[in-house]
Amino acid sequence: MNKRILAAFLTALLLLSGCSQPLMSPATSNEETATTRTSEAETDAGTTNAKQTTYPTDDLNLPRVAVELVKAVDGDTISVMFEGKKENVRMLLVDTPETSHPKLGVQPFGPEAKAFTKELVEQADRLELEFDIGPNRDKYSRLLAYVYADGKMVQESLLEEGLARVAYIYPPNTRYVDKFDDLQRISRDKGLGIWSVENYAQEDGFHPEEQDDTNKNNNPDTTATQAPTEKPQPSKQACDIKGNINSKGEKIYHTTESPYYERTKQEQWFCSEEEAEQAGFRAPLK
Structure with missing residues (x-):
């Protein structure tokens, strides 16, 4: 009788120990999986946040004025119909090389900047102007504004392509200058457009003679093969x-x-x- 009771007790003990063993494993596994997923999510979130640059001017949703395009005048100037009149609009905070200046003539990357702006504004279904808090006109009576083509700011696009420099910073019309500076730095580091020629784009404007010097250095035989009667092209230095x-x-x-x-x-x-x-x-x- 005692042997039967002892055998039953041992059998029950073995059954209990066998059932309890797997109960811990799934819980442990779930906890490890949850911890791993959380860690991966945190890593991904951290990577995303590190790559994203935000500015105080993001998502301001400021009012814009819809206008009708007349033509693209230059890389940084367009002509529009505004309040029933034809007006020239000078884009705030940027400067592109000239294409038809009475003294400077056509500067390197000027035609490219004009063609880029022309394509953006002519293909846009909606053209809008956003004014800053300062004067809306310059001393030449041109409108001063940020120009949007289908919601994308043209100034930003020019800077991203290396076809404009940040310039004419006159407070208080400086709403986006911090972002513009960063866009300029990126395109300059990549050597895009105007930044592909060393010292061409400077704080006081564009220096075509720098490109001429670069071309001479890259093509040393050019001067020797030129016809002696050929007149040198006029430059800003004159x-x-x-x-x-x-x-x-x-x-x-x-x-x-x-x-x-x-x-x-x-x-x-x-x-x-x-x-x-x-x-x-x-x-x-x-």
Whole structure:
């Protein structure tokens, strides 16, 4: 009798121990799986956040004015119908090389910038302007605005392609300058467009002579094979007098001997002091 009771007890004990063993395994496995998935999710989220750059100006949803395109004037200027009148719009905070400047002529990457802007605005189903908090017009009576083609800002696209530089930063019209600076830095680091020629795009404008020097270095035999009667192409160096209009509306020109020459932002170039004076500019006061 005692042997039967003992055998039954041992059998029950073995059954209990056998049933309890697998009960812990799934729980442990689930916990490990959950921990692994959480860790992977956190890693992915961290990677995504690290790559994403945000700005205080993102998603402002500011009002925009729909306009009708007349034509693309230049890389940074378009003509539109605004409030029933034809108006030129100068894009805020960017500058593209010239295509038809009376003094500078056609600059490298100017035609490319104009063609890029032309394609964006002409193919857009909706063209809009966004104004900043400062003046809506410059001294030439052009509208100052951020231009959107089907919701994409044209200034941003130009900077991303390396076809414009950040310029003419006049507070308080500086809403997107931080983002523009970053876009410019990226395209410059990649050597896109205007940044493909060293020292071509500088703080005071574009320097086509830098590209000429690069071409000469890459093609040293070009000068030797040129016909002696060929005239050199005019450059900005031949017209190095800077014309500037200050905040009071005074037209002042600065020669290379002027102490303010380097810090002056040119709005017009002149080849002589007489030419500057004929255009209504005066020498700086001493």
